[in-house]
Amino acid sequence: MKDEKNFRNFIVLWVTQTLSRLGSSLTPFALVLWAYEETGSALSTAMLTVSSYVPYILLSMPVGSLTDRMDKKKLMLSADSAAALCTASILAIWLQGDLRLWHLYLASTVTGICQTFQQPASEVAITLVTPADKYQKAGSLNALASSVITLSSPVMATALYTAGGLSCVIAVDLLTFTAAFLSLLLLVHIPDVADADSTEARLWESLKDSFAFLHRNLGILQVILFLSAINFIASIYNAALPAMVLSFEDENALAAVQASAGAAMLVGSMIAAMMPAPRNRVKVIITSLFISMSTENFMLAFSRSPLIWCAGAFLGWICIPVMNTNLDALMRSHIPLAIQGRVYSARNMLQFFTIPLGYMTGGILVDSIFEPLMANLHINSLNRLFGCGKGSGAAMLFAVIGAMGVAVCIIFSRLTAMRSLGE
Numbered sequence: 001m002k003d004e005k006n007f008r009n010f011i012v013l014w015v016t017q018t019l020s021r022l023g024s025s026l027t028p029f030a031l032v033l034w035a036y037e038e039t040g041s042a043l044s045t046a047m048l049t050v051s052s053y054v055p056y057i058l059l060s061m062p063v064g065s066l067t068d069r070m071d072k073k074k075l076m077l078s079a080d081s082a083a084a085l086c087t088a089s090i091l092a093i094w095l096q097g098d099l100r101l102w103h104l105y106l107a108s109t110v111t112g113i114c115q116t117f118q119q120p121a122s123e124v125a126i127t128l129v130t131p132a133d134k135y136q137k138a139g140s141l142n143a144l145a146s147s148v149i150t151l152s153s154p155v156m157a158t159a160l161y162t163a164g165g166l167s168c169v170i171a172v173d174l175l176t177f178t179a180a181f182l183s184l185l186l187l188v189h190i191p192d193v194a195d196a197d198s199t200e201a202r203l204w205e206s207l208k209d210s211f212a213f214l215h216r217n218l219g220i221l222q223v224i225l226f227l228s229a230i231n232f233i234a235s236i237y238n239a240a241l242p243a244m245v246l247s248f249e250d251e252n253a254l255a256a257v258q259a260s261a262g263a264a265m266l267v268g269s270m271i272a273a274m275m276p277a278p279r280n281r282v283k284v285i286i287t288s289l290f291i292s293m294s295t296e297n298f299m300l301a302f303s304r305s306p307l308i309w310c311a312g313a314f315l316g317w318i319c320i321p322v323m324n325t326n327l328d329a330l331m332r333s334h335i336p337l338a339i340q341g342r343v344y345s346a347r348n349m350l351q352f353f354t355i356p357l358g359y360m361t362g363g364i365l366v367d368s369i370f371e372p373l374m375a376n377l378h379i380n381s382l383n384r385l386f387g388c389g390k391g392s393g394a395a396m397l398f399a400v401i402g403a404m405g406v407a408v409c410i411i412f413s414r415l416t417a418m419r420s421l422g423e
Helices: 002-039 042-067 072-096 101-128 132-187 196-200 203-216 218-248 251-274 281-293 296-302 306-317 320-334 337-352 354-376 380-386 392-412 416-421
Strands: none
Touching: 002 042, 002 072, 002 101, 002 132, 002 218, 002 251, 042 101, 042 218, 042 337, 042 354, 072 101, 072 132, 101 337, 132 251, 132 320, 203 218, 203 337, 218 251, 218 281, 218 296, 218 320, 218 337, 218 354, 218 392, 218 416, 251 306, 251 320, 281 296, 281 306, 281 320, 281 392, 281 416, 296 306, 296 380, 296 392, 320 337, 337 354, 354 392, 380 392
C-alpha cells in the first residue's frame, strides 16, 4: 500500500515536471529560429546550446555532491525559479527591441547553471518517490513525456512564433513554469534521505567516491563513454539540421521533421511500456542506437524531400525511448541510492561534455568546411547525392556522421565489461 502511495506521488511529480519541460522546450526552438534568421550561420545557433552545456559540465561534479546533502524539493524549486527569471529577462529585452545574440548566450549560460542543480536533484527525487519494482514503468513514462514534448514543442513553438514572435512563446513558457512550480510546492512530497557518508565528507572526497565507484564498475563506465560518443555525433547532427532544412525549405519543414521525431518517440514509448524487462539491457541499448544511427542520417543526406526527412526522423527516433527506458533502469539498479546524486553528476560530466564539443564541431564543419567545399566543387556525382547550393554541405555532413555512428556502435558492442553488465 505504501508503494502504491509513493507511485501516486511519482505520477504527480511526473505530470508537473512534464508540463514545465514542455513550456521550457518552446523557447529554445524559437530562439534557434530567431538566431538563424538574424545570422544564417549554423555556428551561431549551435552556440546557444554550447553556452548552456559548458557550465552544466564544469559544475556537475561539485553540484552533484552538494545535491546528496540538500533538500531535493527546495533545490528544484530554487533552480526552476532562477531559470524562469532569466527567461523573463529575455522577454523584457525583446519587448524593448534591444535583443542581441549575446543576450541569448548569457541567458543560456545562466539557464545551464540552473539545470546543473535541477537535473541531479530531479533524478534522485524520482528514485525517492518510485518503488524499486516500478523503475521500468517510471522510465517508460519519462520516455513518453519526452516523446510528447519532442512531438508537440516544434509545432507549438513555430505556431506561437509565427503568431506573436518571441514574446508569445516566452509567455507560454512562463505560464507553464508557474503551474508546475505551484504544483511541486503544494502537492508533491519528496522524502529526504540521510547520507551519513556525505554529511562529514569534504567535497573532494565525494568527488573521489564518484570516480572510485565508476572505476570499480567498469561496465557502467563503458556504457557512459558509449553514450558520450553517441552524444558527440548526435550534437553534430543537431547543429547541422537547422542549417540544412532551413536552407532547402522553411521553419515549417524543420518543425515537421522534429515533430516526426516526437511521433516516433511517442510510438517508441508505447513499445517500451509494453515490453517485459529484457534479459540483457545493454544489448537493447546498443541495438537501439545502431538502428538510430544507421537510418536517419543517411536519409537526410541523400534526399531533398521533406517527406523522406520526416520518415528518416521517425526511423531514427523510434528506438530511443526503448534505449532510454533500459538505460534508466540499468543505472538506478546498479548505483546505490545514497550516492546517486554524485554518481549521476559524474555520469553527466562524462556523458554530456561531448555535447558542446559536438555542437561547435557541427557548426564549424557546416560553415567553414562542408558548405564551402560543396560551393566550390562542381562534381555531378556529389551534386546528385547531396544537392546544390546552400545546405548541400550540411547534407554531405550527415553521410559522414551516419558512418561514424555505425562505427561507434560496432566498437562498443565488443567491450566485454559492458556486454557482461546486461547479462
